[in-house]
Amino acid sequence: MLETERLLLRRPDAGDIDSIMAVAGDREVARRLARVPHPYGEKDAHFFLDTVVPNEWVWAITWRASGELVGMVGLTPEAGQDAAELGYYVDRRHWGIGIATEAAKSVLDYGIHALGLRRLTSGYFLDNPSSGRVLSKLGFVAVGRSERSCLATGSTAPSIEMRLDASPAKSAGRAHAG
Template sequence: MTSTTLAAIPTIKTTRLKLRPFSLADAPEVQRMAGSIKVAQMTATIPHPYPDGAAESWISTHLGQFTDGDAVTWALEELSSGNLIGCISYGVSKTHKRAEMGYWIGEEYWGKGYCTEAAISGIDFCFQHFSLNKITSRHLAHNPASGKVMLKAGMQQEGYLRQDMIRYGQVSDMVIFGLLRSDWERS
């Protein structure tokens, strides 16, 4: 893994991916991929339909959030093609020394292990560069593939919240995962 200075959102290279800052030029592809009903239904927050201008507005928040130590958000780029394939982010709670990981992958890139690869690198970066005790993540129970990403990234299931969210008119359970710094250091 390589990274640059923390003055700007760093770029990290993995075996098959580049985790890099988003640019406004990515907005149309973000809107297309994240706006897919199949992607949106697997997340807790992505709207469908995806509104015009929302991607640009979202991208414009990333540098300030990183500079303030509140979050790091990366575009996931496939090294072999240079294509944007998704996103991974870590929202930081300084008070609780915790970050929450969230991600989405364009449906044409599902099932290739890209999200796990990004999650492992992102977790490593966050524990190395933020004063964190824990990284958490959660997924809708009807998306078990997301839980597999969390397990492969070293996280443990910590909870199951019944009927925790209403998404597109459907009541959904939420599964909670976590990884302590002490467990990450031992791995």
């Protein structure tokens, strides 16, 4: 479990199925993500919990005050023990108030200090510049462009690839593990 000023990041579980389906099932959320299909149903949520969560570092983003699930953030291991890809999504009702940045800072700090990650990657579709701003705030730099598949649209779209070369001395933020 990770904590920030406003958020509690915890492992998602079966009690989150309805919330996961509501947030990931929003077409406006799904079309901004590479690996989330649309429509997104109960079978997809179970696959996520049973297959993705055990094999990646994934946290449910919840409000500390209410416990309401407002998104997901995670690190997908990449080739080599010291590399991972950062991914996140936030409920559209909570866009624009810094949730993705706050949650990702905490996860990056954990990845760098607890997991020993040294190279982090991420990317965003060209039509989602808000995600690019989040990644820039976190210290990521653009390293190229590519065509990335989007399960929700069933097509490929232009994507900006980003990278963060990290060291323990260059922490993305301070997380409190609990």
